Amino acid sequence: MSDSSDEQAAGQHYLVCGTEDCKENGQFYCNDCHRPLCEQCRDEHLKNQETKIHEVVVYRQRKHQLPVEKCKHYPTRNIDMFCKQCHIPLCSKCSTMKEHDGHKFDDLEDIYTEKYEIWQGEFSKIQRYFLPTTQNLKKDIKExxxxVMKIMENIRTSMKAETETITNLVVEVSMENIEQTHTMEKTLLKMLRSQETTYDEYIAYLGKMTDEFQDYLSLTNQNLLFSQTIKIKTIPETTKPVPPVFTAGQFNKDDITKLLGKVSFPNIKPDIRKLDPVEAVSTHMKFIEKHLEEIKEKSNVKQTLSLSSSVTKIREYRVPGVYRARHVSVDQSDRLWASDWNGNLVQTDQQGNVLQKIQTSGTEGGYHTVTQDESLIYTERSKRVIYRIPSDKTITEFIKTGEWTPLSIHSSQINGDILVGMIKDKEAKVTRYNKTGKEIQNIQMDNQGHELCKYPYYITENINDDICISDDIKSAVVVVNKSGQYRFSYAGQSRLFHPCGICTDILGNILVCDCFSENIHLVNQHGEYLSLIHINHQESMFRSTFLSSVPSFLGKKIPAVFVWMKQTISMCDNGTATQ
Structure with missing residues (x-):
């Protein structure tokens, strides 16, 4: 800040009375003076002769102050009127010009307030409906x-089994056919060998007959020639073999397809993913706003806790290259790492100088943290790897998570252990690693065998060693002790609760950001609700809030609320670290 007045403004509580030296809760607002007022100052304001005609309303119904813009024709005048005929903004002096004679004018501040409410409503729809709904649809798509991958793998397995079955049957039939050829061959060869034997015997007979004929033809045995009649046996009759004939199978590709089956899309029209109507969400939003107002009124009537329901700005960081920051990590030297939806992960010092910038696949969740030795560790979901960046800025592969996809990570400031929230298919777990990256604990089920969490979106550790998990799908904060035993769950104070960033303070209280209502819930270490911490939403550049435990600030560990304001991140103390 450049001057003392700005410094004083930066150190104030956001919702305090705007009257000088008054520190009461500024629950009312003067639309003419544009400042918050407590109940007593409001009464005095309306009694004062100079201000009694001012419009004082409940703070939430306030008019938003018109941004200052100088008139081009009269630079000493501010533009504060709107010509209904010409449809242009102008100053009060311009309205007296001839070209505007008889024209009607509106208060530009009224128009700005009306438009601001419309824009704020549309912005709220984005934050509370379109964005969460789209993220849920994205999760549905991931599931x-x-x-689909599991179904297709099952189909491929069935296809392979079917093919193997058919192959085995083909081999079996083929082997039987081949064996049949051996049997038929043996039968034919046996018949032919028998015929060979028959002719061998006949040839021997002919040899014998030849010898006899020679004796008969001898001149010394002429008497025998006339005394005997010799008749030669006929040649034995044999048959030619009839070889088997192979009849080839008659089949084509279609026959094989019929045998093996085929995969195809069923003739079914796909279901449209179900969406809650915007109107229903708007109704829920009104209900929540009313509920939050009731809680605030009750807390104003009777405060039993020495806790602040507002925040004090401590420091502002400029983070070039980061758009709509989603998570921060701060080291012992108060250097800040910030990540956005585009996977940019940037480190800056307190003066806003960029020290490091890397591109990651992370878009949301608490996917990076700073260790005791001031190294940054962050998860790469797509690669299922945790990387480490030590002081020498060299990116090294630190831990491989196998089949599990790492979502969130936290480095313990107590013992240096590393807690990683992971998912696989529809399972979720928290794994503890030591400083060197050795796996030492897995936390997944409670004593009854029920899953502890579904989607560990953000994760942190309390001073009593409890592990606090911000579960995006369960819409609750799940807390287990160091041994992994379930302790309690906190599901907010209304039906719509979207827990995001989470941290703890030196008293063991848990602070969790509700991205739906854009407020912070304060819960003690036993799960008992304490109060809401309201974030000032009057800034038009307000984008998101997220939490982080600052390792060292003013000599102690405190929780900090980080509010993203276009190009800057405001670091705020919520007052819960003191009693």
Whole structure:
């Protein structure tokens, strides 16, 4: 800040009375003076002769102050009127010009307030409906991807089994046919060998007959020639073999397809993913706003806790190259790492100088943290790897998570252990590693065998060694002790609760950011609700809030609320670290 007044403004509580030296809760607002007022100052304001005609309303119904813009024709005048005929903004002096004679004018601040409410409503729809709904649809798609991959793998397995069965049958039939050829061959060869024997015997007979004929033809035995009649046996009759004939199988590709089956899309029209109507969400939003107002009124009537329901700005960081920051990590030297939806992960010092910038696949969740030795460790979901960046800025592969996809990570400031929230298909777990990256504990089920969490979105550790998990799908904060035993769950104070960033303070209280209502819930270490911490939403550049435990600030560990304001991140103390 450049001057003392700015410094004083930066150190104030956001919702305090705007009257000088008054520190009461500024629950009312003067639309003419544009400042918050407590109940007593409001009464005095309306009694004062100079301000009694001012419009004082409940703070939430306030008009938003018109941004200052100088008139081009009269630079000493501010533009504060709107010509309904010409449809242009102008100053009060311009309205007296001839070209505007008889024209009607509106208060530009009224128009700005009306438009601001419309823009704020549309912005709220994005934050509370379109964005969460789209993220849920994206999760559904991820689940569908896993489901489809599993189905297709089962189909491929069935196809392979079917093919193997058919192959085995083909081999079996083929072997039987081949064996049949051997049997038929033996039968034919046996018959032919028998015929050979028959002719061998006949040839021997002919040899014998030849000898006899020679004796008969001898001149010394002429008497025998006339005394005997010799008749030669006929040649034995044999048959030619009839060889088997192979009849080839008659089949084509279609026959094989019929045998093996085929895969195809069923003739079913796909279901449209179900969406809650915007109107229903708007109704829920009104209900929540009313509920939050009731809680605030009750807390104003009776405060039993020495806790602040507002925040004090401590420091502002400029983070070039980061758009709509989603998570921060701060080291012992108060250097800040910030990540955005585009996977940019940037480190800056307190003056806003960029020290390091890397591109990651992370878009949301608490996917990076700073260790005791001031190294940054972050998860790469797509690669299922945790990387480490030590002081020498060299990116090294630190831990491989196998089949599990790492979502969130936290480095313990107590003992240096590393807690990683992971998912696989529809399972989730928290794994503890030591400083060197050795796996030492897995936390997945409670004593009854029920899963502890579904989607560990953000994760942190309390001073009593409890592990606090911000579960995006369960819409709750799940807390287990160091041994992994379930302790309690906190599901907010209304039906719509979207827990995001989470941290703890030196008293063991848990602070969790509700991205739906854009407020912070304060819960003690036993799961008992304490109060809401309201974030000032009057800034038009307000984008998101997230939490982080600052390792060292003013000599102690405190929780900090980080509010993203276009190009800057405001680091705020919520007052819960003191009693």
């Amino acid at each position: 569908d991807v896993a489901f």
